Amino acid sequence: MTDKEVLVEVQNVSVVFGKGKHKFTAIDDVSFHIFKGETFGIVGESGSGKTTIGRAIMRINEVTEGQILYHGKSIQGKISKEWDREITQKIQMIFQDPMASLNERAKVDYIISEGLYSSKKYKDEADRQQKVRNALLNVGLLPEFSSRFPHEFSGGQRQRIGIARALVMDPEFIIADEPISALDVSIRAQVLNLLASLQQRNHLTYLFIAHDLSIVRFITDRTAVIYKGKMVELADTEKLFTHPLHPYTKALLSAVPEPNPYKERGKIVEVYDPSQHRYEENPPSFVEVEKGHFILANEEELTHYRTSLKMEGKT
Numbered sequence: 001m002t003d004k005e006v007l008v009e010v011q012n013v014s015v016v017f018g019k020g021k022h023k024f025t026a027i028d029d030v031s032f033h034i035f036k037g038e039t040f041g042i043v044g045e046s047g048s049g050k051t052t053i054g055r056a057i058m059r060i061n062e063v064t065e066g067q068i069l070y071h072g073k074s075i076q077g078k079i080s081k082e083w084d085r086e087i088t089q090k091i092q093m094i095f096q097d098p099m100a101s102l103n104e105r106a107k108v109d110y111i112i113s114e115g116l117y118s119s120k121k122y123k124d125e126a127d128r129q130q131k132v133r134n135a136l137l138n139v140g141l142l143p144e145f146s147s148r149f150p151h152e153f154s155g156g157q158r159q160r161i162g163i164a165r166a167l168v169m170d171p172e173f174i175i176a177d178e179p180i181s182a183l184d185v186s187i188r189a190q191v192l193n194l195l196a197s198l199q200q201r202n203h204l205t206y207l208f209i210a211h212d213l214s215i216v217r218f219i220t221d222r223t224a225v226i227y228k229g230k231m232v233e234l235a236d237t238e239k240l241f242t243h244p245l246h247p248y249t250k251a252l253l254s255a256v257p258e259p260n261p262y263k264e265r266g267k268i269v270e271v272y273d274p275s276q277h278r279y280e281e282n283p284p285s286f287v288e289v290e291k292g293h294f295i296l297a298n299e300e301e302l303t304h305y306r307t308s309l310k311m312e313g314k315t
């Protein structure tokens with residue numbers, strides 16, 4: 001990745017659902033940015049808020065506090081019609097479950113064209129059909145499939161239809177929300193490879209949401225770890241996997257199964273205990289502890305992290 005232009009900026013974003021007694025903070029003061037051309041991963045356990053962040057960038061979830069910028073311009077609140085149209089086209093999402101995310105009663109042709117219809121992003125009917133054909137070919141499906149219904153396809157093919165639906169809009173940024181976790185293990189690699197080759201060919205930027213750490217390591221350039229709506233660590237992916245600092249990241253990594261059964265047998269899985277932080281008296285902030293490596297820590301913890309980095313000779 002040579003281009004370091006910032007494409008997406010999430011600034012102190014909180015997303016709160018419900019009101020009064022039922023108020024629930026799903027995302028709590030989260031900040032990060034995504035460079036153009038990179039694959040940025042967000043990992044965390046179920047319910048940690050990964051999807052909510054993706055949906056906030058898609059403008060499906062309303063941001064309660066903070067702001068999200070795309071190409072340096074706010075995407076919320078009162079925005080011009082042109083800007084709204086542009087971001088609706090440029091930011092696309094691929095969903096987790098290809099069985100649930102495709103309209104069963106619509107033909108593939110309509111499913112893929114929906115975004116085109118609402119944005120009127122085609123010259124005439126022949127142009128629309130050509131765009132659908134190209135999108136299907138780009139994801140390795142036959143153009144003839146456009147006259148079929150979703151139930152006629154396998155899980156992997158359906159996810160390819162979901163990808164084609166995003167691609168037909170000629171996007172710049174794709175939020176892939178656990179795009180392979182609902183698929184058979186045997187076809188996961190194919191879909192991942194397809195996403196990787198589309199990224200190269202179409203100069204795409206990805207936000208890749210996952211709970212499976214081995215996939216994140218394989219596909220992302222940088223990774224953020226989220227725990228109960230708070231971002232706790234962010235670093236280059238290799239760095240995060242080889243030199244994790246936050247105890248939650250360490251616990252997550254220690255739970256990844258080892259391919260070697262002998263190692264797996266003797267392995268100690270760390271348990272994360274959030275009460276170790278003592279944040280009541282000394283609250284944390286998300287700070288850069290070394291270049292490009294951010295961590296949620298209070299002053300006391302920061303001193304500890306800096307010392308351990310120094311000992312590794314890496315400050």
Ligand SMILES: Nc1ncnc2c1ncn2[C@@H]1O[C@H](COP(=O)(O)OP(=O)(O)OP(=O)(O)O)[C@@H](O)[C@H]1O
Nearest residue numbers: 017024026044045046047048049050051052053211
């Ligand atoms: N519309 C909503 N109204 C109320 N609570 C919600 C809403 N959407 C999400 N939540 C809650 O916010 C929290 C975060 O949900 P989210 O789907 O972002 O988690 P996730 O990390 O993506 O989990 P998973 O891996 O299971 O998809 C959960 O506790 C969820 O129940």
